[in-house]
Amino acid sequence: MKKMCCEVLEVMAEGLGIVEKNALSKAIGGEKSDSCFRLNHYPAAATREAAEEKMLVGFGEHTDPQIISVLRSNNTSGLQICLSDGSWVSIPPDPSSFFISVGDSLQVMTNGRFKSVKHRVLAESKKSRVSMIYFGGAALSEKIAPLKSLMSKDEESLYKEFTWLEYKNAAYKSRLSDNRLSLFEK
Ligand SMILES: O=C(O)CCC(=O)C(=O)O
Numbered sequence: 311m312k313k314m315c316c317e318v319l320e321v322m323a324e325g326l327g328i329v330e331k332n333a334l335s336k337a338i339g340g341e342k343s344d345s346c347f348r349l350n351h352y353p354a355a356a357t358r359e360a361a362e363e364k365m366l367v368g369f370g371e372h373t374d375p376q377i378i379s380v381l382r383s384n385n386t387s388g389l390q391i392c393l394s395d396g397s398w399v400s401i402p403p404d405p406s407s408f409f410i411s412v413g414d415s416l417q418v419m420t421n422g423r424f425k426s427v428k429h430r431v432l433a434e435s436k437k438s439r440v441s442m443i444y445f446g447g448a449a450l451s452e453k454i455a456p457l458k459s460l461m462s463k464d465e466e467s468l469y470k471e472f473t474w475l476e477y478k479n480a481a482y483k484s485r486l487s488d489n490r491l492s493l494f495e496k
């Protein structure tokens with residue numbers, strides 16, 4: 311999983327025109343990277359009507375605080391992402407693909423060029439959902455800041471300086487749905 315995260319981040323760095331291939335991936339490639347793996351289980355809604363009528367939330371809306379997340383489920387729907395106009399879009403399950411999302415830390419490292427995606431899970435199916443997610447995070451002491459090699463002349467960081475430990479502590483103290491990055495915006 312870590313290798314896949316690094317490869318995706320290397321492609322993203324290339325797409326941003328950064329010369330140093332591992333400029334983004336080195337934060338999670340090292341031994342001290344604070345990455346973790348999570349399994350979620352969402353029991354099925356009792357009936358399809360219950361799922362449709364009550365819009366049962368299995369995992370409330372949030373952004374992931376780490377750099378990047380890689381997810382796969384047991385081919386069961388439920389995951390939705392929020393578009394910039396506030397509408398929710400269902401992500402079709404795909405047993406042969408990984409779903410990759412940008413976390414808050416990557417938003418900061420790219421000074422807002424990539425945005426962390428707000429998502430949630432609805433228990434909308436009669437089938438129970440199991441998902442597995444690898445969260446690629448930086449070392450606890452690592453400064454999360456825009457990459458110098460990416461910033462144009464006169465461009466300023468949109469964020470205050472903080473370490474991954476500071477952000478993680480703040481994120482876990484806040485409510486899931488809070489815009490947790492706003493605490494660190496300048
Ligand atoms: O279970 C899912 O599909 C998503 C869960 C999630 O967003 C998370 O664990 O951060």
Ligand SMILES: [Fe+2]
Pocket residue numbers: 372373374429
């Ligand atoms: Fe998430």
